[in-house]
Amino acid sequence: MFQTIPQAIGLDVSDNSVKMALLKRKGRGLGLESFVSASLPSGLVHNGEITDSEKLATHIRQALEKTDGKKIKTKYVISSLPEEKSFVRVIPLPPMSSSEINQTLQWEIEAHIPLKYSEIFLAWQPIAKYQKTSKNIYILAAAAPQILATKYLQTLDAAGLIPLGLEIESVSIVRALMEKNKVHAPTPILDFGLNRTLFLLYSGKSLCFSASIPLGSRHLTQAISEKMSLDLTTAENLKIKVGLDSKKGKRVLQSCQPILDQIIVEAQKYIGFFKHQCPLDYTPSPNIERILLSGGGSQLFGLAKYLSVGLKTPVELANPWVNILKPPLKSVPKLSFNDSLGFSTCLGLALAALENTI
Ligand SMILES: Nc1ncnc2c1ncn2[C@@H]1O[C@H](COP(=O)(O)OP(=O)(O)OP(=O)(O)O)[C@@H](O)[C@H]1O
Numbered sequence: 518m519f520q521t522i523p524q525a526i527g528l529d530v531s532d533n534s535v536k537m538a539l540l541k542r543k544g545r546g547l548g549l550e551s552f553v554s555a556s557l558p559s560g561l562v563h564n565g566e567i568t569d570s571e572k573l574a575t576h577i578r579q580a581l582e583k584t585d586g587k588k589i590k591t592k593y594v595i596s597s598l599p600e601e602k603s604f605v606r607v608i609p610l611p612p613m614s615s616s617e618i619n620q621t622l623q624w625e626i627e628a629h630i631p632l633k634y635s636e637i638f639l640a641w642q643p644i645a646k647y648q649k650t651s652k653n654i655y656i657l658a659a660a661a662p663q664i665l666a667t668k669y670l671q672t673l674d675a676a677g678l679i680p681l682g683l684e685i686e687s688v689s690i691v692r693a694l695m696e697k698n699k700v701h702a703p704t705p706i707l708d709f710g711l712n713r714t715l716f717l718l719y720s721g722k723s724l725c726f727s728a729s730i731p732l733g734s735r736h737l738t739q740a741i742s743e744k745m746s747l748d749l750t751t752a753e754n755l756k757i758k759v760g761l762d763s764k765k766g767k768r769v770l771q772s773c774q775p776i777l778d779q780i781i782v783e784a785q786k787y788i789g790f791f792k793h794q795c796p797l798d799y800t801p802s803p804n805i806e807r808i809l810l811s812g813g814g815s816q817l818f819g820l821a822k823y824l825s826v827g828l829k830t831p832v833e834l835a836n837p838w839v840n841i842l843k844p845p846l847k848s849v850p851k852l853s854f855n856d857s858l859g860f861s862t863c864l865g866l867a868l869a870a871l872e873n874t875i
């Protein structure tokens with residue numbers, strides 16, 4: 518009669534790392550029970566696709582033995598699916614029933630991704646309307662290739678874990694970063710990771726758009742290494758030490774600029790698309806007042822300021838604790854605020870596990 522939802526780990530798989538987090542209920546709030554980030558050798562995951570299931574499973578098992586905080590006992594897990602292989606969009610449709618929506622989405626999605634309807638997992642939900650410029654309804658559709666998801670399920674099984682669900686990365690990120698039960702003005706989010714930058718747009722109470730820009734923090738290191746004739750380790754250290762501070766090192770800034778400017782151009786393109794192409798029915802206001810920045814790479818000194826100037830909009834570091842800790846706390850002792858910026862996906866998945874929202 519009473520269903521107990523098992524405690525479950527949030528697992529974020531990237532090409533070069535696995536990150537896990539486990540949340541617990543603490544009084545009337547939440548707390549972080551355990552977390553771990555472990556790097557992966559190359560050749561196990563490529564652009565989000567698992568290429569060596571057995572070895573990845575071994576690394577996940579080993580990472581579970583090295584957690585900070587309490588030892589993880591639960592076998593239940595919710596894992597991320599890579600954005601670059603998935604599809605998340607708001608699709609406007611004329612008013613219709615649920616079964617008609619299912620049928621119509623089939624054509625809409627086949628038009629957008631090179632897969633047949635029978636080859637994808639699809640989830641959708643209607644999103645709230647704030648204005649009524651048309652009679653349309655708006656559906657947030659999320660789809661991922663079955664073959665990709667099956668590989669994730671097989672790997673989790675090989676790691677001795679029991680998957681409760683899989684979730685596209687952007688959905689987990691916004692769950693962590695956007696304050697719950699609040700109607701938000703349209704807010705772009707840039708998640709600056711190692712390999713890629715995700716551009717997400719959140720509006721009202723829903724994710725509305727996602728795109729993956731194939732440039733990340735790794736490309737900054739490569740550019741520093743090439744332009745300053747340094748090996749990759751020295752370039753990485755210099756990037757972390759100097760950042761975009763021209764007083765400390767003008768050549769680091771100059772090396773990073775072409776990549777950051779390309780990301781700015783891409784982000785501007787998506788913001789322009791949102792402003793000019795999307796009906797404003799599902800946004801509470803048309804104006805973008807701020808842009809949020811997350812991902813491990815967002816710790817780069819001066820990045821938020823650089824992007825603010827380029828995008829002509831204030832860029833702020835996001836707070837992945839906004840739905841976990843009570844203000845003014847912004848981190849838990851062992852996981853600093855800066856480090857937690859790379860844990861957004863993972864914390865969003867761990868929240869899904871607690872809230873049973875998957
Ligand atoms: N203090 C710092 N200053 C600058 N960059 C940093 C700092 N700390 C970490 N980084 C960068 O963050 C990057 C890792 O980011 P993140 O953990 O989000 O990547 P990931 O999740 O493994 O990869 P992805 O999501 O792109 O597949 C590394 O390139 C690292 O250089």
Ligand SMILES: [Mg+2]
Pocket residue numbers: 529531710711862
């Ligand atoms: Mg990541």
